[in-house]
Amino acid sequence: METVMPYTTKIPNTETHNAVRDTDARHHLHPFTDTQALNRKGARVITRAEGVHVWDSDGNQLIDGMAGLWCVNLGYGRQELINAAHEQMQVLPYYNTFFQSTHSPVTSLAQAIADITPGDLNRIFFANSGSEAIDTIIRMVRHYWTLKGKPYRKLLIARENAYHGSTLGGASLGGMPHMHGQCAPLLPGIHCIRQPYWYGEADGLSEDEFGLIRARELEEKLLEVGPDNVAAFVGEPIQGAGGVIVPPRTYWPEIQRICRKYDVLLVADEVICGFGRTGQWFGSQTFDFQPDIMSMAKGLSSGYMPISAVAVGDRIADTLIESGDDFSHGFTYSGHPVAAAVALENIRILQDERIIESVASDIGPYFQARLRDTLSEHPLCGHIEGTGLIAGLALVKDRKTRTFFDEDVGTLCRDECTNNGLIARACGNRMVLSPPLVISRTEVDEMVDRLRVALDRTYARVG
Ligand code: PLP
Numbered sequence: 001m002e003t004v005m006p007y008t009t010k011i012p013n014t015e016t017h018n019a020v021r022d023t024d025a026r027h028h029l030h031p032f033t034d035t036q037a038l039n040r041k042g043a044r045v046i047t048r049a050e051g052v053h054v055w056d057s058d059g060n061q062l063i064d065g066m067a068g069l070w071c072v073n074l075g076y077g078r079q080e081l082i083n084a085a086h087e088q089m090q091v092l093p094y095y096n097t098f099f100q101s102t103h104s105p106v107t108s109l110a111q112a113i114a115d116i117t118p119g120d121l122n123r124i125f126f127a128n129s130g131s132e133a134i135d136t137i138i139r140m141v142r143h144y145w146t147l148k149g150k151p152y153r154k155l156l157i158a159r160e161n162a163y164h165g166s167t168l169g170g171a172s173l174g175g176m177p178h179m180h181g182q183c184a185p186l187l188p189g190i191h192c193i194r195q196p197y198w199y200g201e202a203d204g205l206s207e208d209e210f211g212l213i214r215a216r217e218l219e220e221k222l223l224e225v226g227p228d229n230v231a232a233f234v235g236e237p238i239q240g241a242g243g244v245i246v247p248p249r250t251y252w253p254e255i256q257r258i259c260r261k262y263d264v265l266l267v268a269d270e271v272i273c274g275f276g277r278t279g280q281w282f283g284s285q286t287f288d289f290q291p292d293i294m295s296m297a298k299g300l301s302s303g304y305m306p307i308s309a310v311a312v313g314d315r316i317a318d319t320l321i322e323s324g325d326d327f328s329h330g331f332t333y334s335g336h337p338v339a340a341a342v343a344l345e346n347i348r349i350l351q352d353e354r355i356i357e358s359v360a361s362d363i364g365p366y367f368q369a370r371l372r373d374t375l376s377e378h379p380l381c382g383h384i385e386g387t388g389l390i391a392g393l394a395l396v397k398d399r400k401t402r403t404f405f406d407e408d409v410g411t412l413c414r415d416e417c418t419n420n421g422l423i424a425r426a427c428g429n430r431m432v433l434s435p436p437l438v439i440s441r442t443e444v445d446e447m448v449d450r451l452r453v454a455l456d457r458t459y460a461r462v463g
Helices: 014-027 035-041 079-091 104-116 130-147 168-173 177-183 207-225 251-261 314-322 337-352 355-361 363-375 409-419 441-462
Strands: 046-050 053-056 061-064 121-127 155-159 190-193 230-235 265-269 293-296 308-313 381-387 390-395 425-427 430-433
Touching: 061 441, 079 337, 104 121, 104 308, 104 337, 121 130, 121 314, 130 168, 130 230, 130 265, 130 293, 130 308, 130 314, 155 207, 168 177, 190 207, 207 230, 207 251, 230 251, 251 265, 308 314, 337 355, 355 363, 363 381, 363 390, 363 441, 390 409, 409 425, 409 430, 409 441, 430 441
Parallel strands: 155 190, 155 230, 230 265, 265 293
Antiparallel strands: 046 053, 053 061, 121 308, 293 308, 381 390, 390 430, 425 430
16 A cells, blocks of 8 residues: 655655655546646656746746736735635634525625625625536526526627636636537537637727627627527636737727627626636726626735635626525535635735726836837747736747747747746736736836747757
Protein backbone atom coordinates (compact mmCIF):
# COMPACT_ATOMS: atom_id res chain seq x y z
CA MET A 1 0.00 0.00 0.00
CA GLU A 2 1.34 3.43 -0.85
CA THR A 3 2.06 5.95 1.87
CA VAL A 4 -0.53 8.71 2.00
CA MET A 5 1.02 12.18 1.89
CA PRO A 6 -0.07 14.15 4.94
CA TYR A 7 -1.69 17.41 3.88
CA THR A 8 0.08 20.50 5.12
CA THR A 9 -0.03 24.19 4.31
CA LYS A 10 3.67 24.43 5.06
CA ILE A 11 5.56 22.69 2.30
CA PRO A 12 9.10 23.87 2.61
CA ASN A 13 11.36 21.42 0.83
CA THR A 14 11.94 19.95 -2.56
CA GLU A 15 11.40 16.41 -1.41
CA THR A 16 7.90 17.25 -0.22
CA HIS A 17 7.16 19.06 -3.49
CA ASN A 18 8.25 16.08 -5.51
CA ALA A 19 5.96 13.91 -3.41
CA VAL A 20 3.09 16.31 -4.13
CA ARG A 21 3.84 16.04 -7.83
CA ASP A 22 3.98 12.23 -7.68
CA THR A 23 0.71 12.00 -5.79
CA ASP A 24 -0.82 14.42 -8.26
CA ALA A 25 0.25 12.18 -11.14
CA ARG A 26 -1.19 9.10 -9.46
CA HIS A 27 -4.49 10.40 -8.15
CA HIS A 28 -5.50 13.81 -9.38
CA LEU A 29 -7.59 14.14 -12.53
CA HIS A 30 -7.20 17.77 -13.61
CA PRO A 31 -9.81 19.99 -15.24
CA PHE A 32 -8.88 21.58 -18.60
CA THR A 33 -5.32 20.28 -18.67
CA ASP A 34 -3.01 19.29 -21.48
CA THR A 35 -2.42 15.74 -20.26
CA GLN A 36 0.56 15.20 -22.57
CA ALA A 37 2.36 18.20 -21.07
CA LEU A 38 1.30 17.07 -17.61
CA ASN A 39 2.72 13.58 -18.17
CA ARG A 40 5.93 15.03 -19.57
CA LYS A 41 6.65 17.68 -16.95
CA GLY A 42 4.42 16.93 -13.97
CA ALA A 43 2.18 19.56 -12.43
CA ARG A 44 3.49 22.95 -11.36
CA VAL A 45 3.08 23.04 -7.57
CA ILE A 46 1.90 26.44 -6.37
CA THR A 47 2.94 26.96 -2.79
CA ARG A 48 1.79 30.42 -1.76
CA ALA A 49 0.53 33.78 -2.96
CA GLU A 50 0.57 37.40 -1.88
CA GLY A 51 -0.76 40.52 -3.59
CA VAL A 52 -0.40 39.93 -7.34
CA HIS A 53 2.28 37.25 -7.00
CA VAL A 54 2.28 33.48 -6.68
CA TRP A 55 5.24 31.24 -5.89
CA ASP A 56 5.88 27.76 -7.21
CA SER A 57 7.77 24.92 -5.59
CA ASP A 58 10.91 25.67 -7.58
CA GLY A 59 11.04 29.00 -5.78
CA ASN A 60 9.90 31.04 -8.79
CA GLN A 61 7.91 34.18 -8.09
CA LEU A 62 5.39 34.82 -10.86
CA ILE A 63 3.14 37.81 -11.50
CA ASP A 64 -0.35 36.41 -11.75
CA GLY A 65 -1.49 38.25 -14.85
CA MET A 66 -4.71 36.21 -14.83
CA ALA A 67 -5.80 36.73 -11.20
CA GLY A 68 -6.10 32.94 -10.95
CA LEU A 69 -8.90 32.20 -13.39
CA TRP A 70 -9.98 35.86 -13.81
CA CYS A 71 -11.20 35.88 -10.24
CA VAL A 72 -8.80 37.11 -7.56
CA ASN A 73 -9.88 40.72 -8.00
CA LEU A 74 -8.60 41.88 -4.61
CA GLY A 75 -5.32 40.01 -4.95
CA TYR A 76 -4.01 37.35 -2.60
CA GLY A 77 -3.62 37.47 1.17
CA ARG A 78 -6.40 39.90 2.14
CA GLN A 79 -6.68 39.40 5.89
CA GLU A 80 -10.20 40.88 6.04
CA LEU A 81 -11.53 38.10 3.81
CA ILE A 82 -9.78 35.47 5.87
CA ASN A 83 -11.23 36.97 9.07
CA ALA A 84 -14.72 37.11 7.57
CA ALA A 85 -14.57 33.37 6.84
CA HIS A 86 -13.10 32.55 10.23
CA GLU A 87 -15.65 34.57 12.17
CA GLN A 88 -18.59 33.23 10.19
CA MET A 89 -17.41 29.65 10.64
CA GLN A 90 -17.44 30.11 14.38
CA VAL A 91 -21.00 31.44 14.46
CA LEU A 92 -22.75 29.45 11.75
CA PRO A 93 -20.52 27.37 9.48
CA TYR A 94 -23.42 26.00 7.48
CA TYR A 95 -27.08 26.22 7.10
CA ASN A 96 -29.13 25.90 3.94
CA THR A 97 -31.57 28.31 2.36
CA PHE A 98 -34.13 25.70 1.30
CA PHE A 99 -37.59 25.31 2.85
CA GLN A 100 -38.16 28.89 4.05
CA SER A 101 -34.80 29.17 5.88
CA THR A 102 -32.46 32.13 5.75
CA HIS A 103 -29.61 33.72 7.69
CA SER A 104 -28.05 37.11 7.94
CA PRO A 105 -24.95 36.67 5.72
CA VAL A 106 -27.12 35.63 2.79
CA THR A 107 -29.72 38.37 3.23
CA SER A 108 -27.02 41.03 3.65
CA LEU A 109 -25.26 39.80 0.53
CA ALA A 110 -28.48 39.71 -1.46
CA GLN A 111 -29.15 43.31 -0.44
CA ALA A 112 -25.58 44.35 -1.30
CA ILE A 113 -25.81 42.78 -4.77
CA ALA A 114 -29.22 44.34 -5.38
CA ASP A 115 -27.69 47.71 -4.45
CA ILE A 116 -24.75 47.50 -6.84
CA THR A 117 -26.52 45.98 -9.83
CA PRO A 118 -28.18 48.36 -12.30
CA GLY A 119 -31.93 48.57 -12.98
CA ASP A 120 -34.40 46.37 -11.17
CA LEU A 121 -32.23 43.31 -10.54
CA ASN A 122 -33.58 43.18 -7.03
CA ARG A 123 -33.76 39.47 -6.25
CA ILE A 124 -30.73 37.24 -5.97
CA PHE A 125 -30.49 33.47 -6.35
CA PHE A 126 -27.27 31.85 -5.08
CA ALA A 127 -25.18 28.96 -6.34
CA ASN A 128 -21.54 27.92 -6.16
CA SER A 129 -20.02 28.38 -9.58
CA GLY A 130 -20.51 30.32 -12.77
CA SER A 131 -21.67 27.15 -14.51
CA GLU A 132 -24.36 26.58 -11.89
CA ALA A 133 -25.48 30.18 -12.24
CA ILE A 134 -25.83 29.68 -15.99
CA ASP A 135 -27.74 26.42 -15.55
CA THR A 136 -29.98 28.22 -13.09
CA ILE A 137 -30.70 30.88 -15.70
CA ILE A 138 -31.51 28.31 -18.37
CA ARG A 139 -34.04 26.69 -16.04
CA MET A 140 -35.37 29.97 -14.70
CA VAL A 141 -36.12 31.62 -18.05
CA ARG A 142 -37.82 28.51 -19.37
CA HIS A 143 -39.90 28.23 -16.23
CA TYR A 144 -40.73 31.94 -16.37
CA TRP A 145 -42.22 31.68 -19.84
CA THR A 146 -44.25 28.64 -18.86
CA LEU A 147 -45.66 30.61 -15.94
CA LYS A 148 -46.46 33.44 -18.35
CA GLY A 149 -48.57 31.03 -20.40
CA LYS A 150 -46.01 30.77 -23.20
CA PRO A 151 -44.46 27.32 -22.69
CA TYR A 152 -43.35 27.33 -26.31
CA ARG A 153 -40.74 30.02 -25.56
CA LYS A 154 -37.95 27.56 -24.80
CA LEU A 155 -35.12 28.34 -27.21
CA LEU A 156 -31.93 30.10 -26.17
CA ILE A 157 -29.65 32.02 -28.45
CA ALA A 158 -25.96 32.42 -27.69
CA ARG A 159 -22.79 32.97 -29.69
CA GLU A 160 -19.93 31.11 -31.29
CA ASN A 161 -16.72 31.21 -29.25
CA ALA A 162 -18.62 32.12 -26.07
CA TYR A 163 -17.84 30.43 -22.78
CA HIS A 164 -20.64 29.88 -20.28
CA GLY A 165 -19.20 27.10 -18.15
CA SER A 166 -18.63 23.42 -18.04
CA THR A 167 -21.84 21.75 -16.92
CA LEU A 168 -23.95 20.28 -19.71
CA GLY A 169 -26.06 23.45 -19.78
CA GLY A 170 -23.06 25.78 -19.77
CA ALA A 171 -21.12 23.79 -22.35
CA SER A 172 -24.16 23.55 -24.65
CA LEU A 173 -24.83 27.27 -24.39
CA GLY A 174 -21.18 28.12 -24.92
CA GLY A 175 -19.81 28.11 -28.43
CA MET A 176 -16.64 26.07 -27.97
CA PRO A 177 -16.51 23.30 -30.60
CA HIS A 178 -14.03 21.09 -28.70
CA MET A 179 -16.36 21.11 -25.68
CA HIS A 180 -19.37 20.34 -27.87
CA GLY A 181 -17.51 17.41 -29.38
CA GLN A 182 -16.84 15.88 -25.99
CA CYS A 183 -20.26 16.31 -24.40
CA ALA A 184 -22.57 15.65 -27.35
CA PRO A 185 -25.49 15.22 -27.53
CA LEU A 186 -25.87 18.78 -26.36
CA LEU A 187 -28.81 20.22 -24.53
CA PRO A 188 -31.49 20.78 -27.17
CA GLY A 189 -33.03 24.16 -27.95
CA ILE A 190 -29.87 26.24 -28.23
CA HIS A 191 -28.99 28.30 -31.30
CA CYS A 192 -25.86 30.22 -32.07
CA ILE A 193 -25.01 33.41 -33.91
CA ARG A 194 -21.56 34.70 -34.80
CA GLN A 195 -19.38 36.67 -32.40
CA PRO A 196 -18.60 40.40 -32.73
CA TYR A 197 -14.86 39.85 -33.35
CA TRP A 198 -14.01 42.97 -35.35
CA TYR A 199 -10.24 42.49 -35.78
CA GLY A 200 -10.50 38.87 -36.92
CA GLU A 201 -13.73 38.87 -38.91
CA ALA A 202 -14.78 42.35 -40.06
CA ASP A 203 -13.18 42.23 -43.48
CA GLY A 204 -12.74 45.97 -43.98
CA LEU A 205 -15.91 47.19 -42.24
CA SER A 206 -15.64 49.94 -39.63
CA GLU A 207 -16.06 48.84 -36.02
CA ASP A 208 -19.44 50.56 -35.78
CA GLU A 209 -20.79 49.02 -38.97
CA PHE A 210 -19.54 45.60 -38.01
CA GLY A 211 -21.05 45.82 -34.52
CA LEU A 212 -24.47 46.54 -36.00
CA ILE A 213 -24.19 43.80 -38.59
CA ARG A 214 -23.25 41.14 -36.05
CA ALA A 215 -25.97 42.29 -33.64
CA ARG A 216 -28.54 42.08 -36.43
CA GLU A 217 -27.69 38.41 -36.85
CA LEU A 218 -29.75 38.03 -33.69
CA GLU A 219 -32.80 39.43 -35.47
CA GLU A 220 -32.19 37.15 -38.46
CA LYS A 221 -31.94 34.16 -36.14
CA LEU A 222 -35.11 35.17 -34.31
CA LEU A 223 -37.01 35.42 -37.57
CA GLU A 224 -35.61 32.06 -38.67
CA VAL A 225 -36.64 30.14 -35.53
CA GLY A 226 -39.71 32.26 -34.74
CA PRO A 227 -39.31 34.98 -32.09
CA ASP A 228 -42.21 33.55 -30.10
CA ASN A 229 -40.22 30.38 -29.54
CA VAL A 230 -37.27 32.14 -27.95
CA ALA A 231 -36.82 32.51 -24.20
CA ALA A 232 -33.60 34.51 -24.03
CA PHE A 233 -30.40 35.73 -25.61
CA VAL A 234 -27.27 35.12 -23.52
CA GLY A 235 -23.89 36.82 -23.89
CA GLU A 236 -20.76 37.86 -22.02
CA PRO A 237 -20.31 41.66 -22.27
CA ILE A 238 -16.70 40.90 -23.28
CA GLN A 239 -16.03 37.30 -24.30
CA GLY A 240 -13.33 36.25 -21.86
CA ALA A 241 -12.24 32.67 -22.50
CA GLY A 242 -12.92 33.27 -26.21
CA GLY A 243 -9.81 35.49 -26.13
CA VAL A 244 -11.07 38.81 -24.71
CA ILE A 245 -13.19 39.81 -27.67
CA VAL A 246 -14.32 43.39 -27.03
CA PRO A 247 -17.45 44.18 -29.03
CA PRO A 248 -17.78 47.42 -31.00
CA ARG A 249 -19.70 50.13 -29.08
CA THR A 250 -22.68 49.72 -31.39
CA TYR A 251 -23.13 46.04 -30.62
CA TRP A 252 -24.86 45.73 -27.25
CA PRO A 253 -27.35 48.61 -27.62
CA GLU A 254 -28.51 47.01 -30.88
CA ILE A 255 -28.78 43.58 -29.25
CA GLN A 256 -30.86 45.20 -26.51
CA ARG A 257 -33.11 46.94 -29.05
CA ILE A 258 -33.77 43.64 -30.82
CA CYS A 259 -34.46 41.75 -27.58
CA ARG A 260 -36.95 44.40 -26.50
CA LYS A 261 -38.64 44.45 -29.90
CA TYR A 262 -39.35 40.71 -29.76
CA ASP A 263 -39.79 40.44 -25.99
CA VAL A 264 -36.79 38.14 -25.70
CA LEU A 265 -35.09 38.17 -22.29
CA LEU A 266 -31.59 39.61 -22.28
CA VAL A 267 -29.08 37.74 -20.13
CA ALA A 268 -25.64 39.12 -19.30
CA ASP A 269 -23.10 36.53 -18.23
CA GLU A 270 -21.00 38.73 -15.95
CA VAL A 271 -18.91 35.91 -14.48
CA ILE A 272 -15.69 37.53 -15.73
CA CYS A 273 -16.74 41.14 -16.34
CA GLY A 274 -18.50 41.60 -13.00
CA PHE A 275 -16.98 43.22 -9.93
CA GLY A 276 -14.91 45.89 -11.55
CA ARG A 277 -12.97 44.15 -14.27
CA THR A 278 -14.05 46.66 -16.95
CA GLY A 279 -13.97 49.75 -14.70
CA GLN A 280 -17.62 49.60 -13.62
CA TRP A 281 -19.30 47.12 -11.33
CA PHE A 282 -20.60 45.22 -14.34
CA GLY A 283 -19.62 44.91 -17.98
CA SER A 284 -23.20 45.61 -19.07
CA GLN A 285 -22.78 49.11 -17.58
CA THR A 286 -19.57 49.64 -19.53
CA PHE A 287 -21.27 48.50 -22.75
CA ASP A 288 -24.49 50.35 -22.11
CA PHE A 289 -27.23 47.77 -21.85
CA GLN A 290 -29.63 46.67 -19.16
CA PRO A 291 -29.98 42.91 -18.72
CA ASP A 292 -33.13 41.21 -17.45
CA ILE A 293 -30.98 38.66 -15.65
CA MET A 294 -27.30 38.57 -14.80
CA SER A 295 -24.96 35.77 -13.72
CA MET A 296 -21.95 36.51 -11.52
CA ALA A 297 -19.28 34.45 -9.76
CA LYS A 298 -15.45 34.71 -9.62
CA GLY A 299 -14.91 38.35 -8.51
CA LEU A 300 -17.96 38.13 -6.23
CA SER A 301 -15.68 36.65 -3.55
CA SER A 302 -12.37 37.42 -5.30
CA GLY A 303 -12.16 33.64 -5.62
CA TYR A 304 -11.61 33.17 -1.88
CA MET A 305 -14.75 31.04 -1.60
CA PRO A 306 -16.79 29.31 -4.29
CA ILE A 307 -19.96 31.33 -4.71
CA SER A 308 -22.05 32.56 -7.61
CA ALA A 309 -25.28 34.46 -7.98
CA VAL A 310 -28.04 35.19 -10.43
CA ALA A 311 -29.49 38.68 -10.16
CA VAL A 312 -33.08 38.60 -11.37
CA GLY A 313 -35.19 41.51 -12.62
CA ASP A 314 -38.54 42.26 -10.99
CA ARG A 315 -40.57 41.12 -13.96
CA ILE A 316 -39.19 37.60 -13.70
CA ALA A 317 -38.80 37.39 -9.93
CA ASP A 318 -42.35 38.66 -9.30
CA THR A 319 -43.71 36.06 -11.69
CA LEU A 320 -41.83 33.26 -9.93
CA ILE A 321 -42.87 34.42 -6.49
CA GLU A 322 -46.48 35.18 -7.30
CA SER A 323 -47.03 31.91 -9.15
CA GLY A 324 -47.32 30.07 -5.86
CA ASP A 325 -45.38 27.24 -7.49
CA ASP A 326 -42.00 26.11 -6.06
CA PHE A 327 -39.02 26.76 -8.30
CA SER A 328 -37.72 23.19 -7.99
CA HIS A 329 -34.11 24.13 -8.20
CA GLY A 330 -31.26 24.81 -5.77
CA PHE A 331 -28.02 23.54 -4.35
CA THR A 332 -27.06 22.30 -0.89
CA TYR A 333 -24.66 25.23 -0.69
CA SER A 334 -26.88 27.93 -2.24
CA GLY A 335 -26.15 31.01 -0.13
CA HIS A 336 -23.54 29.23 2.01
CA PRO A 337 -23.04 31.48 5.06
CA VAL A 338 -19.23 31.43 4.97
CA ALA A 339 -19.05 32.13 1.25
CA ALA A 340 -21.69 34.86 1.65
CA ALA A 341 -19.76 36.51 4.50
CA VAL A 342 -16.59 36.55 2.41
CA ALA A 343 -18.39 37.94 -0.63
CA LEU A 344 -19.96 40.67 1.49
CA GLU A 345 -16.57 41.68 2.85
CA ASN A 346 -15.17 41.60 -0.67
CA ILE A 347 -17.85 44.05 -1.83
CA ARG A 348 -17.20 46.27 1.17
CA ILE A 349 -13.49 46.48 0.36
CA LEU A 350 -14.16 47.20 -3.32
CA GLN A 351 -16.41 50.04 -2.20
CA ASP A 352 -14.37 51.46 0.69
CA GLU A 353 -11.09 51.43 -1.18
CA ARG A 354 -12.69 52.80 -4.35
CA ILE A 355 -11.00 50.08 -6.33
CA ILE A 356 -13.40 50.09 -9.25
CA GLU A 357 -13.04 53.86 -9.59
CA SER A 358 -9.30 53.34 -9.81
CA VAL A 359 -9.75 50.69 -12.53
CA ALA A 360 -11.85 53.20 -14.49
CA SER A 361 -9.70 56.28 -14.14
CA ASP A 362 -6.21 55.28 -13.11
CA ILE A 363 -4.77 51.78 -13.22
CA GLY A 364 -7.03 50.54 -16.05
CA PRO A 365 -6.13 53.32 -18.51
CA TYR A 366 -2.49 53.05 -17.44
CA PHE A 367 -2.46 49.30 -18.15
CA GLN A 368 -4.15 49.73 -21.53
CA ALA A 369 -1.74 52.51 -22.53
CA ARG A 370 1.36 50.61 -21.39
CA LEU A 371 0.29 47.55 -23.37
CA ARG A 372 -0.25 49.55 -26.53
CA ASP A 373 2.85 51.74 -26.17
CA THR A 374 5.07 48.74 -25.58
CA LEU A 375 3.58 46.09 -27.82
CA SER A 376 1.50 47.47 -30.69
CA GLU A 377 4.49 47.61 -33.02
CA HIS A 378 5.77 44.18 -32.08
CA PRO A 379 6.07 41.96 -35.19
CA LEU A 380 3.84 39.29 -33.59
CA CYS A 381 1.16 41.71 -32.45
CA GLY A 382 -1.78 42.15 -34.79
CA HIS A 383 -4.07 44.08 -32.50
CA ILE A 384 -4.63 44.84 -28.83
CA GLU A 385 -8.10 45.24 -27.40
CA GLY A 386 -9.36 45.66 -23.86
CA THR A 387 -10.75 48.01 -21.32
CA GLY A 388 -10.17 48.40 -17.59
CA LEU A 389 -7.99 45.52 -16.45
CA ILE A 390 -8.73 42.99 -19.16
CA ALA A 391 -6.97 42.76 -22.49
CA GLY A 392 -6.39 40.47 -25.45
CA LEU A 393 -3.58 40.55 -27.99
CA ALA A 394 -3.91 38.84 -31.37
CA LEU A 395 -0.76 36.96 -32.41
CA VAL A 396 -0.29 37.16 -36.17
CA LYS A 397 2.10 35.84 -38.77
CA ASP A 398 1.65 38.89 -40.97
CA ARG A 399 0.49 42.21 -39.53
CA LYS A 400 -0.33 43.77 -42.90
CA THR A 401 -2.59 41.01 -44.16
CA ARG A 402 -3.85 40.00 -40.68
CA THR A 403 -2.78 36.43 -41.34
CA PHE A 404 -2.92 34.15 -38.29
CA PHE A 405 -0.51 31.29 -37.65
CA ASP A 406 -1.54 27.74 -38.49
CA GLU A 407 0.50 26.40 -35.59
CA ASP A 408 -0.24 26.92 -31.90
CA VAL A 409 1.89 29.99 -31.25
CA GLY A 410 -0.31 30.99 -28.29
CA THR A 411 0.86 28.03 -26.22
CA LEU A 412 4.49 28.74 -27.11
CA CYS A 413 4.10 32.33 -26.01
CA ARG A 414 2.26 31.36 -22.85
CA ASP A 415 5.11 29.02 -21.92
CA GLU A 416 7.63 31.79 -22.61
CA CYS A 417 5.61 34.02 -20.28
CA THR A 418 5.77 31.40 -17.54
CA ASN A 419 9.50 30.94 -18.08
CA ASN A 420 9.83 34.68 -17.70
CA GLY A 421 7.86 34.99 -14.47
CA LEU A 422 4.43 35.90 -15.82
CA ILE A 423 1.22 33.89 -15.75
CA ALA A 424 -0.68 34.83 -18.89
CA ARG A 425 -3.16 32.76 -20.82
CA ALA A 426 -3.36 31.77 -24.45
CA CYS A 427 -6.82 31.46 -25.98
CA GLY A 428 -6.04 30.06 -29.42
CA ASN A 429 -4.04 32.71 -31.21
CA ARG A 430 -4.75 35.36 -28.60
CA MET A 431 -2.77 36.18 -25.45
CA VAL A 432 -4.94 37.47 -22.64
CA LEU A 433 -4.33 39.29 -19.39
CA SER A 434 -6.69 39.96 -16.50
CA PRO A 435 -4.63 40.80 -13.39
CA PRO A 436 -5.89 41.53 -9.87
CA LEU A 437 -7.58 44.93 -9.71
CA VAL A 438 -5.18 46.02 -6.97
CA ILE A 439 -2.12 45.80 -9.21
CA SER A 440 0.20 48.82 -8.92
CA ARG A 441 1.74 50.84 -11.76
CA THR A 442 5.15 49.34 -11.08
CA GLU A 443 3.67 45.86 -11.25
CA VAL A 444 1.88 46.73 -14.50
CA ASP A 445 5.22 47.89 -15.94
CA GLU A 446 6.84 44.66 -14.89
CA MET A 447 3.99 42.55 -16.27
CA VAL A 448 4.04 44.28 -19.66
CA ASP A 449 7.84 44.08 -19.86
CA ARG A 450 7.73 40.36 -19.11
CA LEU A 451 5.14 39.87 -21.83
CA ARG A 452 7.35 41.79 -24.28
CA VAL A 453 10.30 39.52 -23.53
CA ALA A 454 8.06 36.47 -23.99
CA LEU A 455 6.86 37.82 -27.34
CA ASP A 456 10.48 38.44 -28.42
CA ARG A 457 11.43 34.89 -27.52
CA THR A 458 8.36 33.49 -29.26
CA TYR A 459 9.18 35.53 -32.35
CA ALA A 460 12.72 34.18 -32.32
CA ARG A 461 11.19 30.69 -32.54
CA VAL A 462 8.49 31.26 -35.15
CA GLY A 463 9.16 34.58 -36.90
N1 PLP B 1 -19.38 32.16 -17.59
C1 PLP B 1 -18.25 32.78 -17.94
C2 PLP B 1 -18.33 34.02 -18.74
C3 PLP B 1 -17.01 32.28 -17.54
O1 PLP B 1 -15.89 32.88 -17.94
C4 PLP B 1 -16.99 31.12 -16.74
C5 PLP B 1 -15.70 30.56 -16.29
O2 PLP B 1 -14.64 30.96 -16.72
C6 PLP B 1 -18.19 30.51 -16.41
C7 PLP B 1 -19.38 31.05 -16.83
C8 PLP B 1 -18.20 29.27 -15.57
O3 PLP B 1 -17.80 29.55 -14.29
P1 PLP B 1 -17.29 28.35 -13.32
O4 PLP B 1 -15.97 27.92 -13.84
O5 PLP B 1 -17.22 29.03 -11.98
O6 PLP B 1 -18.31 27.30 -13.38
